[in-house]
Amino acid sequence: MFGKPSIARLNTALLGAILTLMSSQATQACTRILWSTDLGVFTGRTMDWPETTEPVLMAFPRGIERDGGILAGHRIVQDNPARWTSKYGSIVTATYGIGAIDGMNERGLAVHLLYFNATDFGPRDTSKQGLQAGLWGQYLLDNAATVGDAIDSMDDIQLVMVEARGHKANLHLAVEDETGDSAIMEYENGTLHIYHDRKYRVMTNDPAFPEQLKMLGQHDYSNPSRDMTLPGNVNPIDRFQRASYFLNVLKEPASDRAAVATMMSLLYNVSVPIGAPYKGRDSTYDSYSTEYRTIADQKRRRYFLQLSTLPGVIWVDLASIDLSQGASVMTLDPNDWNLFGNVTGQMKAVKDAPF
Numbered sequence: 001m002f003g004k005p006s007i008a009r010l011n012t013a014l015l016g017a018i019l020t021l022m023s024s025q026a027t028q029a030c031t032r033i034l035w036s037t038d039l040g041v042f043t044g045r046t047m048d049w050p051e052t053t054e055p056v057l058m059a060f061p062r063g064i065e066r067d068g069g070i071l072a073g074h075r076i077v078q079d080n081p082a083r084w085t086s087k088y089g090s091i092v093t094a095t096y097g098i099g100a101i102d103g104m105n106e107r108g109l110a111v112h113l114l115y116f117n118a119t120d121f122g123p124r125d126t127s128k129q130g131l132q133a134g135l136w137g138q139y140l141l142d143n144a145a146t147v148g149d150a151i152d153s154m155d156d157i158q159l160v161m162v163e164a165r166g167h168k169a170n171l172h173l174a175v176e177d178e179t180g181d182s183a184i185m186e187y188e189n190g191t192l193h194i195y196h197d198r199k200y201r202v203m204t205n206d207p208a209f210p211e212q213l214k215m216l217g218q219h220d221y222s223n224p225s226r227d228m229t230l231p232g233n234v235n236p237i238d239r240f241q242r243a244s245y246f247l248n249v250l251k252e253p254a255s256d257r258a259a260v261a262t263m264m265s266l267l268y269n270v271s272v273p274i275g276a277p278y279k280g281r282d283s284t285y286d287s288y289s290t291e292y293r294t295i296a297d298q299k300r301r302r303y304f305l306q307l308s309t310l311p312g313v314i315w316v317d318l319a320s321i322d323l324s325q326g327a328s329v330m331t332l333d334p335n336d337w338n339l340f341g342n343v344t345g346q347m348k349a350v351k352d353a354p355f
Contacts, residue, residue: 029288030114031239031270033247034201035263036180039256040299043176044263045102045112048272048288053095055292057305057316057332057347060142061089063325064353068131068139071162072098072355077130082157086142089323091303091316093294097354099134100141106323107145108178108298111137116172117206121159122190128158133169135355140175147181151194159187174203178298184209202243204236212240224249234272234288243270260295260304264313267293274308292334305334312340320344329353 029048034041047053069081092103104110113136124130131139136159144150162169172186184195184203195209203209215237221228221244230245231238246266253259271290295304301318314334321330321344328349332339339346 029205029234029236029239029272029290030112031236031243031267032112032114032174032203033243033263033266033270034174034176034180034182035247035250035259035266036198036201037253037259039253039259040297041108041176041178041180042259042263042295042297043110043112044267044293044295045114046267046271046290047093047101047292047294048290050288053101053291054097055305055307055334056094056097057091057303057334057343058094058100058354059089059091059316059318059321059323059330059347060086060138060353061323061325061327061329062086064142064329066135066138066142066353066355068129068135068157069160070355071132071134072096076132076162077160079124079126080129082129082131082139084139084142088142088145089318089321090138090141091318091321092138092141093292093305094354099355100138102294103137103141104296104298104301104303104318105141105145106301106318108301109141109144109146109150110176110296110298111140111150112174112203113137113171114174114203115205116170116186116208118208119161119170119172119187120189121161121187124160125158129156130160131157132160132162133171134162136171136173138355140173144175146177146179147175147183147196150175151183151196154185154192154194172203172209176298201247202240204240204243206236212237216241216244221245221248234276239270256297256300260297263295264293264304264306267295271308307334310335310337310339314339314341314343316347317342317344321347 032045034043064086069077088105090105092100095101140150176182182200274289292307304315306313330347332347
């Protein structure tokens with residue numbers, strides 16, 4: 001691992017409510033797991049939150065002009081905002097219609113944004129292009145084909161903390177490509193730390209990634225069996241260790257279908273049951289249940305999603321969507337009992353990109 005130097009249309013009330021949830025007083029309980037197999041790379045994540053994030057699948061074509069200084073119609077970055085035109089099309093899961101929290105592009109690069117309490121982007125340096133944190137993932141999907149590209153693209157921008165009602169959007173990011181290359185990006189004390197190695201396959205939340213690895217190293221999981229004692233709670237340390245243990249004992253899948261099923265079973269193992277206590281009964285948000293699970297098949301460009309409130313798994317074939325410049329943005333609300341299997345043909349065109 002290594003540290004990289006610092007490189008660093010919703011109404012106002014709704015915007016404030018969204019960002020209040022993404023505050024230092026909240027503790028998002030998500031998990032990301034990367035599995036490299038002979039059949040390809042399969043990456044899963046859980047999205048855990050105290051209420052619905054209103055997830056919507058969105059497919060973006062190439063050639064979309066974006067402004068990294070705007071959030072939900074509000075100008076967040078006043079000076080030198082990042083502006084770019086997307087090089088690559090992508091499929092994402094949007095949160096509250098304001099940004100991509102998870103997704104994959106047409107080159108097989110995938111990103112996953114998780115809560116990280118220690119996030120500190122540092123003071124604004126207007127000599128760098130400012131990118132509001134809610135567009136971090138989309139910026140990488142639009143501009144990078146590989147993990148190396150994603151790391152290099154961070155040199156050109158400075159992430160800007162989004163605030164509302166005194167609360168901050170604290171995020172760290174995992175990125176991987178179809179070769180299995182992987183990186184974890186975390187900002188602490190104004191410095192971007194990038195942990196770049198194929199062996200970095202699991203990410204949860206706090207503490208910082210090196211501390212997670214240090215605590216994992218204190219356990220001996222070399223003799224896996226049904227009698228192996230594993231951490232079993234829903235906190236990020238326990239989930240990190242449980243995911244790491246099971247990931248290391250998985251057998252090669254017989255097919256891509258088996259690989260997706262295996263990854264889904266692993267995601268179930270680190271999911272937070274609906275209503276499970278997280279911070280205690282007296283806290284404002286006492287339960288951070290898993291709202292949904294996603295899996296990216298990065299070789300076949302298939303993106304799977306399962307809501308915890310519905311029985312079916314749906315998936316989108318990114319290769320079957322028109323991603324050429326000028327094509328329509330496509331969307332699908334997954335909260336439909338009748339949806340199941342390949343839903344690519346059920347996505348609907350919208351006039352404008354929401355972000």
